Amino acid sequence: xxxxxxxxxxxxxxxxxxxxxxxxxxxxxxxxxxxxxxxxxxxxxxxxxxxxxxxxxxxxxxxxxxxxxxxxxxxxxxxxxxxxxxxxxxxxxxxxxx
Numbered sequence: 001x002x003x004x005x006x007x008x009x010x011x012x013x014x015x016x017x018x019x020x021x022x023x024x025x026x027x028x029x030x031x032x033x034x035x036x037x038x039x040x041x042x043x044x045x046x047x048x049x050x051x052x053x054x055x056x057x058x059x060x061x062x063x064x065x066x067x068x069x070x071x072x073x074x075x076x077x078x079x080x081x082x083x084x085x086x087x088x089x090x091x092x093x094x095x096x097x098x
Contacts, residue, residue, distance in 0.1 A: 002050070002071055006043045009033060010052055014069040023061045 002010070012032050016024045024032065029040050044064070047053045054065040 002047075002052075005033070005035070005039070006046050006050075007071065009040065009043045010047055010066075010069065013053070013064065014066060017066065023064050026061055029061065 009029070012029065013023065016022075016028070016032075026037055026040070029035075030037060033040060035043075041058070044053065044055055044061075048055045052066070052068045054067060055061075055063065057063045
């Protein structure tokens, strides 16, 4: 499981690149995260170590490639509290359970 800042940074990279067709500049990441370039660089290195991104040119964010945009779901049979299993019913279940 990623720490909060790395997860936030990954979501920013995914959403920004999806909406604008490019990676955010360093200054844009500083504004969006409220963190310094040093902290951002450390988080990006951690994302690369965990194989969420590939970041060859460490002096710029332009060349970042996203490998995995989300953390994998935990391999568990437990459902998240907000997710209920689909059950067959009389049709009213949809309106009362979900």
